Amino acid sequence: MASEKNAVALTGFFSSLFHNLPRLLLTNLLFAVPFAVTFGIFYLINTLTGMNSMFIYFLTVIPLFPFYAGVTQVTSHMVRGEENVDVLSNFIGGIKENWLRFLVHGIIMYAAVFISYYSIVLYVGLSSKNGMFYVPLVLCILIACFFLFMFFYVPPMTVTFDIAMKDIYKNSALMTIGEFKHNLFAVFGILILFMLCATVLMCSFIPTLLIILTIILALFFVPSILSFIINSAIYKNMYSMIVDKDSKSKSIDKKMENRRNGQFNDNEEEPDTEDFSGLDLDESADGDEFIFYNGKMMKRSYLIKLKKEAEERKNKK
Incomplete structure (x- = not known):
């Protein structure tokens, strides 16, 4: 029974993906312009300063993340089953309504990746000399996975619900553990996507062609497909849980109001x-x-x- 349900869900995913593929590619075109500009700026900074650091390149995520709000807005409408999603209006609307919050998300995401990466590198080196350091190494890997899963939820929750930032991160952290199965589905989908991209890149034996294909995939293919995969895996349960939690919260608020008004019978509906x-x-x-x-x-x-x-x-x- 469970396998049949999973098969139906997988069939629905691919059906929706191919149905929305032209709109996903259009979304990538809209995202490609700010992506190219911001990456170009940090490429120049990295080159001119001579630092040659991967994390200078990764700083791109901070000013670029508000534009990812537009991508998330479009794909969240698609996974809700809406027909003929207006890509341009949703993309622009997602940016206008959420740019400040996504800027903060970009800073937090950059800090999480920076700390996780260098912590893992540090303990990998230390563990090769002393086996005791395998314990903090495993802990750092688990924390990195926790951040990864949490950021599956932060973007779609931000564009869908008008809730406080602390609640966005609290709910995302809780769903990191509570929705573990769906997080693994998202990871599996991401791995398949990057395996396809890697296969395409491995077929290019000329360095120039490799660079061109990498740019094409990064700008015009990966971003919206990646967002679509993540939202397909986690969006439905996330939406249901937040709405149900909000309903319970309103019920509690109603009971507290009844107490203040001297009414102690909560069964009076x-x-x-x-x-x-x-x-x-x-x-x-x-x-x-x-x-x-x-x-x-x-x-x-x-x-x-x-x-x-x-x-x-x-x-x-």
């Missing part, structure tokens, strides 16, 4: 306004068996009562 007109019940039947209705098991007598109350409210209007 607003009258049920559900329409039971489509419910066919035999009121003359004997017995009071349970009936499955609207996702719940309820006694027939109780359903008859709810139906009559609904009809009375309807007649009064």
Whole structure:
């Protein structure tokens, strides 16, 4: 049963991917311009200063991340199943509404990668001399994975929900552990994507062609496909959990308000306004068996009562 469900989900993923492929490529075209400009600036800085550091190049992520908000906005609409997503308006809207938050996300992401990378390099060197350093090495790798999984959730959560930054990171951290299976699905999809890219690059035996293909993949293929894969793996559960949590939070707020107003009976709910007109019940039947209705098991007598109350409210209007 689980394998059938996974097969259906995988089929749906590829169907959506190929259906939205032209829009994903257009999204990459919009993202390519700021990508090329920002990378070019830091390339010049790295060259002119003579530092030749990979992390000078990686500084590109900080000013570029606000533009990734546009990519995330587009792909999040796609994985929600929306047809004919307007790429341009969603891309620009995602940037305008979220640029400041994504700038902060870029700084935090850069710091996380910087610290994780050099910590792992340090303990790899030390562990080759003393086996005791394998313990902090493993710990650093686990922390790096934690940051990776957390940043699966930070971008889509930011563009989808109007919640505080601390809540974005708190929820993302919780889902890093709680949604571990879906995080692994995302990692698997990313590995497949980069294996495909690596296969293409390995087929180029001329250095110039290798550079050209790398630029084409980085600018016009990878960013939106990567975002689509991650969102396909984690978005549905993330959305459901945040909405459900928000609903529970409002319920708690309502109870606290009731306490302040001297009301201590939390079972007093607003009258049920559900329409039971489509419910066919035999009121003359004997017995009071349970009936499955609207996702719940309820006694027939109780359903008859709810139906009559609904009809009375309807007649009064």
